[in-house]
Amino acid sequence: MSKNCMEIERRILRLLHGHKSRTHLTQIHAHFLRHGLHQSNQILAHFISVCASFNRIAYADRLFSQSHNPNIFLFNSIIKAHSLSVPFHQSLLLFSSMKNHRIVPDQYTFAPLLKSCANLCEYSLGQCVISEVFRRGFYCFGSIRIGVVELYVCCEKMEDAWKMFDEMSHRDVVVWNLMIRGFCKTGNVDFGLCLFRQMSERSLVSWNTIISCLAQNRRDVEALELFQQMEEHGFKPDEVTVVTMLPVCSRLGALEVGQRIHSYASSKGNLVGITTVGNSLIDFYCKCGNIEKAYNIFQKMTCKSVVSWNTIILGFALNGKGEFAIDLFMEMRKEYLKPNDATFVAVLTACVHSGLLEKGRELFSSMAEDYEIQPKLEHFGCMVDLLGRGGCVEEAHKLIKSMPMQPNATLWGAVLGACRTHGNLKLAEMAVKELISLEPWNSGNYVLLSNMLAEEGRWEEVENVRQWMREKSVKKAPGQSASG
Numbered sequence: 001m002s003k004n005c006m007e008i009e010r011r012i013l014r015l016l017h018g019h020k021s022r023t024h025l026t027q028i029h030a031h032f033l034r035h036g037l038h039q040s041n042q043i044l045a046h047f048i049s050v051c052a053s054f055n056r057i058a059y060a061d062r063l064f065s066q067s068h069n070p071n072i073f074l075f076n077s078i079i080k081a082h083s084l085s086v087p088f089h090q091s092l093l094l095f096s097s098m099k100n101h102r103i104v105p106d107q108y109t110f111a112p113l114l115k116s117c118a119n120l121c122e123y124s125l126g127q128c129v130i131s132e133v134f135r136r137g138f139y140c141f142g143s144i145r146i147g148v149v150e151l152y153v154c155c156e157k158m159e160d161a162w163k164m165f166d167e168m169s170h171r172d173v174v175v176w177n178l179m180i181r182g183f184c185k186t187g188n189v190d191f192g193l194c195l196f197r198q199m200s201e202r203s204l205v206s207w208n209t210i211i212s213c214l215a216q217n218r219r220d221v222e223a224l225e226l227f228q229q230m231e232e233h234g235f236k237p238d239e240v241t242v243v244t245m246l247p248v249c250s251r252l253g254a255l256e257v258g259q260r261i262h263s264y265a266s267s268k269g270n271l272v273g274i275t276t277v278g279n280s281l282i283d284f285y286c287k288c289g290n291i292e293k294a295y296n297i298f299q300k301m302t303c304k305s306v307v308s309w310n311t312i313i314l315g316f317a318l319n320g321k322g323e324f325a326i327d328l329f330m331e332m333r334k335e336y337l338k339p340n341d342a343t344f345v346a347v348l349t350a351c352v353h354s355g356l357l358e359k360g361r362e363l364f365s366s367m368a369e370d371y372e373i374q375p376k377l378e379h380f381g382c383m384v385d386l387l388g389r390g391g392c393v394e395e396a397h398k399l400i401k402s403m404p405m406q407p408n409a410t411l412w413g414a415v416l417g418a419c420r421t422h423g424n425l426k427l428a429e430m431a432v433k434e435l436i437s438l439e440p441w442n443s444g445n446y447v448l449l450s451n452m453l454a455e456e457g458r459w460e461e462v463e464n465v466r467q468w469m470r471e472k473s474v475k476k477a478p479g480q481s482a483s484g
Contacts, residue, residue, distance in 0.1 A: 322354025
């Protein structure tokens with residue numbers, strides 16, 4: 001290569017790594033085409049890496065396919081690009097193609113392959129890659145050992161992961177985070193927390209990982225304590241922290257902490273503008289009863305997803321503003337956003353809480369007819385509750401009988417409540433018997449049936465209920481009446 005070409009190549013590489021947007025990629029591509037450098041493996045490899053960072057994998061594939069003589073550097077770049085984006089198995093196919101080209105892999109080839117196996121949760125395939133690593137003598141490299149740990153963690157093989165972790169003389173923060181995530185994912189949150197406390201060095205990912213695990217397991221007080229410790233150690237929340245902590249704050253009623261997180265996200269414009277953060281803020285204020293604040297955030301969002309609409313609709317529904325929730329649903333349709341299962345749970349909940357019986361019937365019918373969404377148990381539950389509250393007890397019972405799935409205790413409980421309110425003793429008795437069948441351990445159902453029969457003077461049947469309780473070893477809770 002001439003000195004002039006080498007200088008042009010260096011300039012193109014500087015342009016690539018100083019890129020600012022997707023538009024720059026096509027401009028840089030045109031630049032090296034003009035100078036006849038489209039077969040430079042070095043430029044193509046760097047270009048593919050940058051494409052991967054913008055998730056432009058199809059563009060990367062197109063350039064790779066045009067290479068006449070790809071080398072190990074170029075193959076490693078395209079394999080790594082596919083290990084970061086679905087479909088992950090493509091990187092394994094490229095590895096086979098690389099071997100067909102008689103190109104010998106190096107240590108940089110295997111870490112992305114292990115990552116693809118981890119993302120696919122392909123334990124057996126990962127074991128084949130590990131065998132190849134051993135055969136070629138690359139097992140000592142840190143990035144490969146981390147890749148092996150990640151594979152075991154993703155496949156929930158924590159004994160294998162622990163053995164590898166235990167053998168590592170140098171454990172960086174990445175491998176600690178993987179182990180914590182693995183133990184928490186497999187239900188051993190306490191051991192994950194123990195590992196976290198042993199870390200001499202932590203990253204923001206470390207804090208997010210353990211706080212998220214605690215939050216997912218409803219250990220909210222501990223999650224909040226760790227979040228406060230995180231701040232004391234000088235770590236600033238990111239998108240993951242905010243989305244994790246806001247539900248914790250709403251469940252604990254920690255309004256001030258949630259507001260402080262909101263204030264921080266607002267001071268970092270890039271945070272509050274993220275859709276997931278906006279959705280979490282809407283949900284937080286809805287659950288704290290500040291529906292006006294939630295709606296204000298919703299209105300200011302530049303990019304609203306279906307989740308955004310569902311969250312605000314449900315928020316208005318649960319805060320007793322059903323008609324406004326229905327108006328929002330109609331507005332959502334005007335925005336040409338297709339509602340999903342959760343949308344209909346939200347609008348039907350609005351109908352339940354505001355007693356909008358006819359609107360509920362209309363919306364429930366429209367699910368399959370207009371949107372090709374088959375009602376699920378939650379939708380039937382909303383309708384049974386709505387019909388029961390509206391005094392349409394027989395219609396609620398008929399709806400339950402028409403369901404393609406088995407009704408649960410919640411549905412029969414709603415029927416029972418409606419029967420007792422509107423005086424349908426025969427159906428109430430049936431509902432209680434269904435509840436006993438579904439919850440044979442629940443003494444309250446037996447006591448309720450016994451009391452209902454006693455009110456009718458059906459003493460022989462009262463004795464039968466008591467006999468059922470004795471046979472099933474069900475004990476009456478203190479304070480419950482069993483009709484004498």
